[in-house]
Amino acid sequence: MTNIVQFENVGLRYGAGEETLTDVSFQLGAGSFHFLTGASGAGKTSLLKLLYLAQRPSRGVIRLFGEDTVTLPRARLPGFRRRIGVVFQDFRLVPHLSAWDNIALPLRVAGVVEADLEQPVREMLAWVGLAERAHARPATLSGGEQQRVAIARAVIARPELLVADEPTGNVDPDMAERLLHLFDSLNRLGTTIVIATHDLHLLSRVPHAQLMRLDRGRLHDPTGALRYPPKAAE
Template identity: 80%
Template sequence: MATIVQFENVGLRYGSGTETLSDISFSLQSGAFYFLTGASGAGKTSLLRLMYLAQRPSRGIIRLFGEDAVVLPRDRLPGFRRRIGVVFQDFRLVPHLSAWDNIALPLHVAGMPVAEINEAVREMLAWVGLADRAEARPATLSGGEQQRVAIARAVIARPELLVADEPTGNVDPEMADRLIHLFGSLGKLGTTVVVATHDLHLLTRLPQAQMMRLDRGRLHDPTGLLRFPTAAA
């Protein structure tokens, strides 16, 4: 399998304080599913921000899709970001757009024909259980409904890399299982999926998933499924 994401001795520091992330090294493979776990404040959101190019590291090398993302020119960033789907903790829906139009947005940006967009959005709304809320705007949706719209928007374009920050935090356990299996099905289409969660129950839902655990800004490998290079390597 191709390597989609590679970190080499990455560190992240905000301002002049201590490092939020230290000596992070790992590789993520095409079509694989990874859970990113760790206590609150361990650095999960910061690590995801580095993956979807919202933050540059203080040191180290990050390669995405085979290219050095740290030195990527600004004019190439939009094209790279279109290859990445992101589910944010705070949803970040466009407030004046309906659920339908929020979900359709990545496909419009990609230039997909309207007929194909309509079919894809209709299918996605049904999958996340919001077929009857297509015309609702975010302010009229519950937190769980907004989360499902945000997830549908992130996955509809079948990104090469999907990163999700606590994507099941606002939905009931049944919907959480459904969404995790939706993420898992993307892997069969070649998408690399990284889900940050503190919900240990979810870790049992996809036996094929691998686990990355952050502890105070450093990665640990409790399962042995991921091999993180050492400085000597």
């Protein structure tokens, strides 16, 4: 399996404080599915930021799609980011756009003509249970509805890499199950998926997923061999 992500002895430090991430090394194969777990403050969000190129490491090497992102010219970053779908914990929807237009945004940025937007956007709205809320703006949506719009926006362009920070944290168990099925379906089409979560019960819903665990900035079991259920000592 070709590696789509490779971290080599990566460290991340904000300012003059202690390292948030220390000597993180791992590889993610193309088409693999991973859950990233760890206690609050373990560094999960920081690791995700490195994956979707919102942050550069303080040291070490990060390769995405076979290229070193640390030395990648800034002019090439937008093209790389279009290959990555991101579900942010705080949603980051465009406030003046409707749910429909927020979901359509990645396709428009990619140059898809308006006539070809109708079907995929309508299908995504139906899948996340928001067909009747297509023209609602974010301020009129509940937290769970905003989360579903954010997920639909992240997956509509079928990214090569999908990074999600607590994507089921604001929805009920039934919708969480449905969204995990969406992620699993996308994964089976070839997308590499990394989901940060504190809910270990989710891990049993995707039995082929691999587990990555952060503890105080260090990655444990970087091979991903540990699967659900976790060891009793944990």
